[in-house]
Amino acid sequence: MTTLLQQIANGLVLGATIGLIALGYTMVYGIIQLINFAHGEVFMVGAFGGLAVYRWVLPEDIRDDWYISLPAMLVGGVIIAIVVAVLMERLAYRPLRNAPRLAPLITALGVSVALQEAVRLWFPDATSAQAFPRVFVDAQIDIGPIAISASQLLLIVVSIVLAVLLQLYISKSRMGRAMRATSMDRDTARLMGVNPDRVIVLTFVLGAALAGVAGVLYGSNINLIANDIGFQNGIFAFTAAVLGGIGSLRGAVIGAFIIGLIKTLGGQYLPGGTDYDYVWIFVVLILVLVFRPQGLFGEVERMRA
């Protein structure tokens, strides 16, 4: 019983990371119908951005105070993630806006490979995995029989809060309305005075900001980052977005928690153990796509019609 509860807790932590990434996937797909393979790399770049701030920006005497270093690293990671995402949209995707569907998808693969390699080659020492500081309070919190660290708890809380804020922003704000309009019909939205280019950039910015937060919190939780964390978590996030119904924000977050649970519980209880936990995620992905391609929350509450 304790194992089960502990694995559920671990699953929720993983789900919180994936959820933050999945929101970016689902928003970009909702607006321009592009599977942005490179979004996982934005998450990775965010994590490295946070690490860079810790190593080279923060003075040594204050960087162990979490209330200074954590916000600074979050800001640094988010800024770098946003810059990368905006450049990516401007240079790689925008010129292909009206090209056949295959072209931007392959471009996204190319951007993903290039970003991974750029970090490996040019981030100092990043040819091997890098230690990431545990910036948040290093405490263990016991809830009944299960133990959860403070950074894990923070990750879950931040992920849910940000998801709710994003949902509010998109449903209530003026820009959010423009986003929904663009995703329904770009040409009509343009006629109504919406500038689709700005909306699309904003979508990439929002997604990148969330991915950047996810990157820094992931790093401070796992304490080890490498240039390939983006690909794996990106695939998980995409699976979560599809499972939740692509285009639906709430679906992406719930899908992410389900994926997290499948990975930890599958690794614990299904045959093959942790060697095969990835396989179960992909099996779920295939089953969902085949039998319920609109996902769990598709159609009901989508950003795009």
Added chain:
Amino acid sequence: MSKLSAWVPAALARPFTAVGGVLFLLAAMLPWATFLLNDGAYPEKATLQFFDAPFELTGFRWHLLLFGAAAIVITFVPLPGKARVLRALGWGGLIIGLVGAIFIASEGGGLGAITAADGNTALGSIVALLGGIVLVLGATATGIEDLPHWPTRLGSSPIQQRLTAYVVLIVAFAGVLWLVSATLTAGGIGGAAFPYAGPIFLAYLGFAGGLLAALHGVGLARWISQLSEEHRAFSIVVLLACACALPFTEAGSQYWMQVAATIGVYAATAIGLNIVVGLAGLLDLGYVAFLGIGAFVAANLSGAAASSLGWDLPFPLAALIAAVVAGIFGAIVGSPTLRVRGDYLAIVTLAFGEIFYRSSQNNIGDLTGGSNSIPGIPPVTMFGTPFNEPFTLFGTELPTGVLYYFLIVVIVAIIMAVFANLKNSRIGRAWIAVREDEDAARAMGIRTGQVKILAFLVGAMLAGLAGAVFVHKLGTASYSSFQFLESVTLLAAVILGGMGTIPGAVLGASLLFVLPEKLREFDDYRLLVFGLALVFIMRFRPQGLVPDRIRRAEFAGETAEGKPIEEVEEQVVLEHEQAEHEAPSAPKEGKA
């Protein structure tokens, strides 16, 4: 290019191209480096002094000299497709200059290495760059004309026509053979021992690309492809003969034969992928899994000591079973296509590829060896000869690995035949119809589900067959050869070459698997360049190097004849208006 033409007035076109040619001649003879680069072969020893004997030049200097002389001659000689040829020569020389400049500057520590330092001046690369720019500007000043047409029937009687066509085809394919052999050996074997292999090869690529583009521009390439279309059987025989003659050329060493055989395996796989992606339009991101399935099946059936099955079947049988098993998996993976479309299908295939990778990594069912891989797979043995030994043919001792090369030539030929026949068959047309518009295809009575699964099945079978050869050649079957990145590389090969065409897939696979071999010392940057290249191809030439006629129309907004669609539309509208003008009352009469 149309923007370039505005830079130089048309009247100055001729002086510009002539000056470009002269600059190339000069660059060929000027020193390129201000320091002693090496005593050996970067391309001319020392590269310090001025060369006054043009016909003793070799390597990139000789290529530049040729391009320069050609540009000067062509400037003053009427020639069909002149602007295209000159432009091609200009770009070729520009690339040679660029490679030289970047390499020497980075070796010699900065601009001084290619300009003036220590009392030496070396402006060769800069003059070559300048010449290239001037030549391209001059060539485009008059605008680029349509590709010239050449008559395909030469001579009066049918027999004469046939004979001339045969002679032309033999000469052309012999030229291709020479080019392939020269490309393989250009720059030698890359690696730490010979750091000049990369730049020499890249400069050579500039030459070969410029040459091919010039031949294309003059209309020769199209003429030959038309001739070979008309005399198909004959050109296939000549092509096969040329492929079998490769071991007898300069490239006939053990190393190059192995490289050629590896390229052959990937080319065969790329052609299989081309069926799925290029013809049927189904994006497959996990295709390398089928190569892997073929490889593991063949490994287990061929008497490898580490295999848990312990079967030892003759190679043809093992290869056949590998192909069939891969095909079955192909059909299974393809079955979601009944319900899933487009991007989602790509994700299903990606998921399948990952499942295969993870499972083989964990030695599923004791069949894949896991992280130990399956070592010690015996070589293919046919007619009593093990394929990993040297082989004597017509009194010539051919190096080790040449038999695998012959085997892969045969398999690539089989796969090409399957592809070409399928493409022109009822099934092939159904695939293309599904790719263009699935709903319309269904409305026309095509069973789209079956057709799509068949595409996956055939593609997977071909990959499985290639996998069987791959694993025997390598001697080891390891899960790490079948990663996601390999799938992306194969996809890139198909796209770079041009979707839906055989030469495209072969060319793409060759480039993507030869370049890393040649550029070993830049191995660290391989993937970075690869990723950026994907982005640039999609941006600037999404139809690939050898575009399919229909595909080109789709991607580049051109019609099958290569004219911009807007132009044709305008023409159609004009014709339509004219027709209405001439017969305004026709519809009424029709009704009455």
